[in-house]
Amino acid sequence: MKFIDEFRDKEIAEGLIQRIRNNSSRPIQLMEVCGTHTVSIFRYGIRGLLPDHIRLLSGPGCPVCVTPNEDIDLAIALSRQKDVIIATFGDMMKVPGSTSSLQKEKAEGRDIRIIYSSLEALKIAKENPGRRVVFLAIGFETTSPTIAVAILRAKNENLHNLFFLNSQKRVPPALLALLQTKRIKIDGLILPGHVSTIIGTIPYQFIAREFGRPAVITGFEPLDILQGIWMLVKQIEENRATIEVQYRRVVHEEGNPIALSKIGEVFEKDESRWRGLGLIPDTGYRFKESYKEMDVRNFEVDVEPSREHPECVCGEVLQGIKTPLECRLFKRVCHPENPIGPCMVSIEGTCHTYFKFS
Amino acid sequence: MCLGIPGKVIEIEKDVAKVDVGGLLRDVSLDLCPDVSVGEYVLIHTGFAIQKVDEEEAKETLELLRQLAETM
Numbered sequence: 001m002k003f004i005d006e007f008r009d010k011e012i013a014e015g016l017i018q019r020i021r022n023n024s025s026r027p028i029q030l031m032e033v034c035g036t037h038t039v040s041i042f043r044y045g046i047r048g049l050l051p052d053h054i055r056l057l058s059g060p061g062c063p064v065c066v067t068p069n070e071d072i073d074l075a076i077a078l079s080r081q082k083d084v085i086i087a088t089f090g091d092m093m094k095v096p097g098s099t100s101s102l103q104k105e106k107a108e109g110r111d112i113r114i115i116y117s118s119l120e121a122l123k124i125a126k127e128n129p130g131r132r133v134v135f136l137a138i139g140f141e142t143t144s145p146t147i148a149v150a151i152l153r154a155k156n157e158n159l160h161n162l163f164f165l166n167s168q169k170r171v172p173p174a175l176l177a178l179l180q181t182k183r184i185k186i187d188g189l190i191l192p193g194h195v196s197t198i199i200g201t202i203p204y205q206f207i208a209r210e211f212g213r214p215a216v217i218t219g220f221e222p223l224d225i226l227q228g229i230w231m232l233v234k235q236i237e238e239n240r241a242t243i244e245v246q247y248r249r250v251v252h253e254e255g256n257p258i259a260l261s262k263i264g265e266v267f268e269k270d271e272s273r274w275r276g277l278g279l280i281p282d283t284g285y286r287f288k289e290s291y292k293e294m295d296v297r298n299f300e301v302d303v304e305p306s307r308e309h310p311e312c313v314c315g316e317v318l319q320g321i322k323t324p325l326e327c328r329l330f331k332r333v334c335h336p337e338n339p340i341g342p343c344m345v346s347i348e349g350t351c352h353t354y355f356k357f358s
Numbered sequence: 359m360c361l362g363i364p365g366k367v368i369e370i371e372k373d374v375a376k377v378d379v380g381g382l383l384r385d386v387s388l389d390l391c392p393d394v395s396v397g398e399y400v401l402i403h404t405g406f407a408i409q410k411v412d413e414e415e416a417k418e419t420l421e422l423l424r425q426l427a428e429t430m
Contacts, residue, residue: 012426036361192360194362
């Protein structure tokens with residue numbers, strides 16, 4: 001078993017689609033929270049296979065997209081300091097800040113390096129003892145433990161030139177904020193499989209308990225997604241609301257306790273600013289006292305005042321309130337070669353996915 | 359960004375595993391998932407194994423899916 005091809009079987013998919021069609025009687029809106037789900041749903045044409053009365057909405061689950069302009073501007077300002085090396089995941093390069101982007105800064109000669117793993121930032125810091133290395137710590141709970149490991153190692157190895165621009169986000173409290181706004185009708189949630197690999201099922205219980213909505217933690221192959229939708233349809237038809245797991249091969253109730261303990265050693269929860277959603281309690285992390293010296297926000301650096309393109313509707317796209325097709329900039333001015341907002345930059349951004357597949 | 363890929367553990371040396379991902383060998387940190395053995399599959403995210411892939415659960419899911427599809 002390779003755990004990929006088996007979950008792409010066409011005949012089983014057809015049977016599942018038929019089952020969804022036969023058992024779904026009422027109009028419903030389901031939100032896929034995770035950008036990786038959005039990409040899979042478009043890649044496999046899942047929207048077109050569902051009956052018209054089941055509508056899928058894309059949610060705020062793209063870490064690059066929800067990173068506020070202030071943090072991009074701070075990264076750009078830091079990159080202009082002569083002794084600084086920026087280490088970043090590739091997705092962040094093209095994200096437009098208020099007046100520049102990391103890609104433009106790199107073309108101007110700034111030392112900005114694309115890395116694949118947080119441990120590479122550690123390596124760069126060791127190889128450049130005379131310079132300050134700033135890792136752009138972007139990501140949800142899937143990525144946070146990997147960032148925590150890099151911080152713990154840096155501390156253990158007495159590395160004093162590695163710093164972190166911490167813009168990590170926590171998913172469950174953001175879903176709480178989204179459900180509380182009531183700006184959009186959500187009948188069920190397709191929950192992110194890999195975030196849940198780390199955090200488990202318990203942090204989502206409020207969705208069923210307080211909002212009476214069903215939710216299913218779902219994998220990313222087409223059969224996973226179809227089964228997740230089927231499980232939601234079944235709960236809705238039976239007037240049930242519980243948190244179920246479709247992605248049982250990697251998601252357990254308790255999550256990954258080792259990963260959670262690494263996060264807990266280094267960070268404590270804090271409010272965080274999300275593009276489009278604003279400042280939300282408990283949706284971010286701050287450094288615990290013993291690790292504060294690695295926080296780049298202690299640096300003295302002039303950052304330009306932050307501003308966004310007035311016509312970009314990224315914020316509303318992230319909440320499922322608008323689709324990219326309702327944006328005046330989409331495809332006309334804003335496209336992957338010239339992204340105006342971050343939802344067009346990230347390969348998991350809703351606008352990028354719409355552009356690529358529609 | 360929350361991309362995770364399954365791969366088969368080929369070799370383990372201290373806290374790093376060589377993992378076969380679609381025919382390519384990658385070094386993967388086992389800091390977050392130390393309790394794995396050669397021959398098992400792990401889910402990889404940004405160079406870290408973040409969970410073991412449970413083959414029994416995968417088989418059960420596939421069996422359930424087949425039943426759901428066949429009884430239509």
